[in-house]
Amino acid sequence: MSAAIRSRSAPRLVIGLVAAALTLTTVGAGTTASAVPGARDRSVTVTEREFSLTLSTTGFKPGTYTFTIHNAGTAPHGLTIKGPGVDSTSSIVPAGKTTKLSVTLKKGTYDLWCPVDNHRAMGMMTKISVK
Numbered sequence: 001m002s003a004a005i006r007s008r009s010a011p012r013l014v015i016g017l018v019a020a021a022l023t024l025t026t027v028g029a030g031t032t033a034s035a036v037p038g039a040r041d042r043s044v045t046v047t048e049r050e051f052s053l054t055l056s057t058t059g060f061k062p063g064t065y066t067f068t069i070h071n072a073g074t075a076p077h078g079l080t081i082k083g084p085g086v087d088s089t090s091s092i093v094p095a096g097k098t099t100k101l102s103v104t105l106k107k108g109t110y111d112l113w114c115p116v117d118n119h120r121a122m123g124m125m126t127k128i129s130v131k
């Protein structure tokens, strides 16, 4: 009987170790990708809370940007970007979580807002100018 119990718990330990190894591998791969020499780092962090959108960058040039949307509030939020050639909406982010949205910006003006309920009218909106 005791041998059966032991053999049942052993695979669980192995699965735990494999999961830990996979997590480390994923983190390592991400770090390597962003450190590729010559790659342009066009990333913007959007901090969202009730009820504001704050961008880490205000100067935009034409090109592809990855917006990292961090929900620092207590309600679910998201991000819509609309302007020349772009009409994209991120997934809705639960409180404390982060998601990403990549868009290619051209010269012009883009509106950014939270598409959840009436958050846009409550102040979760901003404009960016791409020059």
Ligand SMILES: [Cu+2]
Residues within 6 Å of the ligand: 076, 077, 078, 114, 115, 116, 119, 124
């Ligand atoms: Cu919102």
